Amino acid sequence: MTRVFVFTNHKGGVGKSTSATNTAFGIAGMLRRAGAPNPRVLLIDTDSQAHATLVTTGSKDYGVDNSLYTVLMADRQNAAQTLLNCIVQSTWDEDLHVLPASPMLEGAERELMGIAGAPYRLAEPLSRIANRYAAIIIDTRPSFSLMTEMGLIAASDAIVPVEPRYLETVGLMSVIGKINDIREGWRQPNLRVSGILVTKMNTRVRGHNHLLDELKAHSVLGKLLLGVVPANEAVSYAHQSHLSVFSYDPKAPASKAYAQFVGKLVQRIAKGGA
Amino acid sequence: MMPPKNQTQRIDELLGGVTEELLLGNPQQFEDNSIRVERLLLEMVRPDPIQPRRVLPEQLHFAFHNNRLTPTQALRELVQLVQVAARQRGRPFNNVLELLPNPDDEKEEDPSAHLSPEEQLLHDLVNLAVTIRDDGQVNPLTVVDVSQGVTQQFRIETGERRYWATWLLRDFITNYSGDGMIPCIIIPAERSSVFRQAKENTARAGLSAIALARQAALLLLTVHGHEIPSQAVSNDFYRQALELDLRGKREYTESILSAMGGIDKARFSRLKALLHLSDEAMELADRHDIDEKKLRYLLSLPSEFHIEIVRQIIDFDLSSKQVRDLCQSDDGNTNETDENEKLSPSAIKIARVTQTISATSAQDIARALLLQEGDLNMAKARVQAMYKLLLETERYLGNE
Numbered sequence A: 001m002t003r004v005f006v007f008t009n010h011k012g013g014v015g016k017s018t019s020a021t022n023t024a025f026g027i028a029g030m031l032r033r034a035g036a037p038n039p040r041v042l043l044i045d046t047d048s049q050a051h052a053t054l055v056t057t058g059s060k061d062y063g064v065d066n067s068l069y070t071v072l073m074a075d076r077q078n079a080a081q082t083l084l085n086c087i088v089q090s091t092w093d094e095d096l097h098v099l100p101a102s103p104m105l106e107g108a109e110r111e112l113m114g115i116a117g118a119p120y121r122l123a124e125p126l127s128r129i130a131n132r133y134a135a136i137i138i139d140t141r142p143s144f145s146l147m148t149e150m151g152l153i154a155a156s157d158a159i160v161p162v163e164p165r166y167l168e169t170v171g172l173m174s175v176i177g178k179i180n181d182i183r184e185g186w187r188q189p190n191l192r193v194s195g196i197l198v199t200k201m202n203t204r205v206r207g208h209n210h211l212l213d214e215l216k217a218h219s220v221l222g223k224l225l226l227g228v229v230p231a232n233e234a235v236s237y238a239h240q241s242h243l244s245v246f247s248y249d250p251k252a253p254a255s256k257a258y259a260q261f262v263g264k265l266v267q268r269i270a271k272g273g274a
Numbered sequence B: 001m002m003p004p005k006n007q008t009q010r011i012d013e014l015l016g017g018v019t020e021e022l023l024l025g026n027p028q029q030f031e032d033n034s035i036r037v038e039r040l041l042l043e044m045v046r047p048d049p050i051q052p053r054r055v056l057p058e059q060l061h062f063a064f065h066n067n068r069l070t071p072t073q074a075l076r077e078l079v080q081l082v083q084v085a086a087r088q089r090g091r092p093f094n095n096v097l098e099l100l101p102n103p104d105d106e107k108e109e110d111p112s113a114h115l116s117p118e119e120q121l122l123h124d125l126v127n128l129a130v131t132i133r134d135d136g137q138v139n140p141l142t143v144v145d146v147s148q149g150v151t152q153q154f155r156i157e158t159g160e161r162r163y164w165a166t167w168l169l170r171d172f173i174t175n176y177s178g179d180g181m182i183p184c185i186i187i188p189a190e191r192s193s194v195f196r197q198a199k200e201n202t203a204r205a206g207l208s209a210i211a212l213a214r215q216a217a218l219l220l221l222t223v224h225g226h227e228i229p230s231q232a233v234s235n236d237f238y239r240q241a242l243e244l245d246l247r248g249k250r251e252y253t254e255s256i257l258s259a260m261g262g263i264d265k266a267r268f269s270r271l272k273a274l275l276h277l278s279d280e281a282m283e284l285a286d287r288h289d290i291d292e293k294k295l296r297y298l299l300s301l302p303s304e305f306h307i308e309i310v311r312q313i314i315d316f317d318l319s320s321k322q323v324r325d326l327c328q329s330d331d332g333n334t335n336e337t338d339e340n341e342k343l344s345p346s347a348i349k350i351a352r353v354t355q356t357i358s359a360t361s362a363q364d365i366a367r368a369l370l371l372q373e374g375d376l377n378m379a380k381a382r383v384q385a386m387y388k389l390l391l392e393t394e395r396y397l398g399n400e
Helices: A016-033 A051-057 A068-073 A076-086 A105-112 A123-132 A146-154 A166-185 A206-217 A233-240 A253-271 B005-023 B058-065 B071-088 B117-135 B160-172 B194-203 B209-223 B235-243 B246-259 B265-276 B279-287 B292-300 B303-316 B320-339 B345-354 B362-373 B376-399
Strands: A003-007 A041-045 A096-099 A135-139 A157-162 A192-201 A225-230 B036-041 B141-145 B154-158 B181-188
Touching (some): A003 A016, A016 A096, A016 B005, A041 A051, A068 A076, A076 A123, A076 B036, A105 A146, A157 A166, A206 A225, B071 B117, B071 B160, B160 B181, B194 B246, B209 B246, B209 B265, B303 B320
Parallel strands (some): A003 A135, A003 A157, A041 A096, B141 B181
Antiparallel strands (some): B036 B181, B141 B154
8 A cells, every 4th residue: 555644744844845845756766776666756735835846846837727726626536537637747856746736725725615525635536546656745734724634634644844942842742633633533544643753953952952852752752753854054955946955965964864764764665564 | 857967876875875774684675576456547547559359449449549539438429329220220228228138028039139239339338337336347457557757557458348348337327436446457568468468369259350360460560570559550550460471480470379369370371361351341340240261252352342242241141152152253253354355254144144134024033043042142142243243334334
């Protein structure tokens, strides 16, 4: 079964889109280098700001007939085919495919409100084409809106990117609680919190080190810690150049940290286990 | 934006380093080239345009493969075609399920009797669709992964009828709500084989002589290194095989003959020779599943006569012996006039008969023909042949 990783946190600016895009690129690259027969990865951008779409495709001119919005508005029978038609190739890698977001997603939530089965409008068509991909990465918006719920319902693994700041780590348990609510409330037994990714870590800041130590020592969260990505200018410059951080500067500390993190996900994809 | 070349090498080092760590102890864990069985979205699957066994009538086959019709539109056209034919035969229907026999109907009538090929096709597809609805798709299709870039596509190697039956079930059979998926055995593109397809085709009954001729041509063209197109092709593509033979590729002879169902070289050559038939004759012979033993005699005639003889075979249900007699007499007439300006004795005899037609009656001629041929259909075929000959004669006289 194809693993669907959703990057979610209701706090903005924690590196969800950066992590989702670089992880998608990294998984495709690693699987190809490992000789996997199907190294294709699908990145789904559910954030109406479309940042992940912009950096991975070089454009955010997607709208009513070629974006995630189109899929959500399609009738049930044609939704999977519509999804296939809307997927575009990333400019980063031939094996990285993107289902682009559109500013219209903002209105989609209102349009779908009250429609029966609305939360499944992504999960249902995605399940029909998922086996064509080695992995699927979903980037979510910084809130627990209907769109984020759709992403979580479609996913098998939730990854929570978090900055090592006091208020953020305090909110971490509530994010995990919300994911568990979705699993129980929408009867999604396959959804689980698979990992925490600490981003923008600055080892010269005493508070960061302290919080990371606390996280590692925590009985539940410590086991979920999958990676620590250092604060690194290469990440911002990579965004500006519409490149992955691996491509912008493979020797940058952030690139190395993301590579280690991606390696752990690839191992899970290969083993099919936790 | 793709990274520059030297940067690519550095990304390779970074990702490759982690990959090597992952592969420690189990270097083959990602290299899964096995054949998989998966449920695929119906829209991702397409029939093979080069498949010698054609399910749809030729006109629809080409319209569909040239993307002028969607699967649903192609089936709608087929249903309409059959509705017209059925109405003409006094069996109108509105719903395709009406094509199936009604178990409550006490009249004991064989429903498959006197069905046109299109009616038979739709009847079979509906039957298959109902089986899939009631019992599920037990046998997966065999498909080849031909995905390129973001276009995910799978070409059917075997199971085209099940594909059409599933579409029929989805769009034409009411009260059915499937998930739009179809179980498939997925074969990697590099392991696709025309030999496997041929074996699957020939292993089943019902492959027409024309389909076998196309199959023979496809195998010959493949082993001779011809590029096999991915679009629907005309008969001229298969006719390229007429210039090829098994002798040129002896190492493949056994495999080809085995894939063709274990036939011998002579039968292979006879099947291949059917590609000499005219396009119209091939289409009609394929649709009506006319045997090679009947069609072989047409090859001695000029191609403009092929369609007429095929029609006579269908209309009068001629045996191969009757076709042979018909073609040999036609052959004698045409060859002699073409090759030799001297008048043949037969021509002189027929010309003399025209002077004495007032001395006989149609009834007498009919009885004499029946006596001569000993078979009503053969007698009718003789009259048709004569009729055609007289029309031709009139045309010649007009040109003189």
